[in-house]
Each structure stands twice: as structure tokens, then as C-alpha cells.
Amino acid sequence: MDDRSDPETGAIEALAQDYFLGMYEGDVERLRRIFNPQCWLFGENRRGSHEFPLSGFLDQIASAPVPKSEGEPFDMRLVSVDRTSTVAMAKVEVRYQGRRYTDYLTLQKTAAGWSIVSKAFFSPD
Numbered sequence: 001m002d003d004r005s006d007p008e009t010g011a012i013e014a015l016a017q018d019y020f021l022g023m024y025e026g027d028v029e030r031l032r033r034i035f036n037p038q039c040w041l042f043g044e045n046r047r048g049s050h051e052f053p054l055s056g057f058l059d060q061i062a063s064a065p066v067p068k069s070e071g072e073p074f075d076m077r078l079v080s081v082d083r084t085s086t087v088a089m090a091k092v093e094v095r096y097q098g099r100r101y102t103d104y105l106t107l108q109k110t111a112a113g114w115s116i117v118s119k120a121f122f123s124p125d
Contacts, residue, residue, distance in 0.1 A: 008088075008114075012081050012107060015114050016090055019105070020076040023096055026066035028058050036108065036115045043121035045099070057119075067096060083107075088114070099125035 015034050022031035032054075039054040068074075075095035079102075082089045086109040094101045106118040 008083060008109070009081060011109075011114050012083065012088055012090060013078060015107070015116070016078045016092055016105075019092070019116070020074075020094065023061065023067070023094060024072075024074055024076065025068050026061055026064065028062045031058060031061060034114075034116055036117045039115075039117055039119065041119045041121070043101075043119075043123070045101075045121075045123035046125060064097060072098065086110075099123050 018030055018034050021027060022034070035054050035057075037054060039057075040051065041054070041057050042049075042051050044050070072095070077093050079091040079093055081091075088107040088109075090105040090107060092103045092105060094103060101121050101123045103119055103121045105116045106120075107114050108117045
């Protein structure tokens with residue numbers, strides 16, 4: 001991971017925390033703030049391969065039981081960050097709806113700050 005004293009790394013860590021809390025608390029508005037509106041998500045889990053726009057992801061979060069309210073333990077962590085100037089890749093591990101996921105979040109920094117421009121995920125569960 002990049003040097004933790006680097007302010008850009010700190011901003012990426014804060015974005016990851018917003019991602020974790022948005023998922024855990026079912027907070028669609030928090031998630032909307034950290035994703036680029038043009039973001040696409042790609043992934044695979046036991047139900048097959050998936051590809052959908054951000055709106056589909058946010059709809060899923062909005063309609064799903066909220067992990068925090070369901071008593072699911074908070075089990076999410078930032079594994080690594082690889083950054084070059086205004087682009088970065090964050091690898092995170094999350095537990096959501098009882099399933100384990102590894103997510104790769106592609107990040108871009110603009111004048112508005114860091115945002116997630118794509119997400120690729122895998123769940124063995």
C-alpha cells in the first residue's frame with residue numbers, strides 16, 4: 001500500500017471507509033457520492049457473471065436487507081492501494097448479506113476528488 005502519510009492515500013482510505021459504511025448501512029446516498037455516475041460493475045458469484053450500471057447496483061442496495069439492521073457483523077477491510085498520480089486501484093474485502101466478496105475498485109481523481117469509476121468483484125459464496 002502507498003505511504004500512509006501521503007494525503008492522497010488518506011483520501012482513498014476515507015473513500016473506502018465510505019464504501020464500507022454505505023454497504024453496511026444500506027446508505028445509497030453515501031454510495032452515490034463516491035461513485036462516478038458513469039460507473040459500471042462487473043463480477044462473478046455463485047449465480048453467474050454480472051454486468052450492470054451504477055443505477056442497478058444502487059437499486060440492489062436500496063432493496064436489500066440492511067446488514068447493520070440485520071445484525072450482520074461489520075467485516076470489511078482495505079487490502080491494498082496501488083496509485084499512480086490521479087488513478088488508483090483499491091482491493092477490498094467485504095462481507096455483505098452473508099457472502100464474502102473481493103472487490104477491485106478503479107479510482108480516478110478529478111477536481112471534485114476521488115471517485116470509483118469501475119468495480120469488479122468476485123464471491124466464492
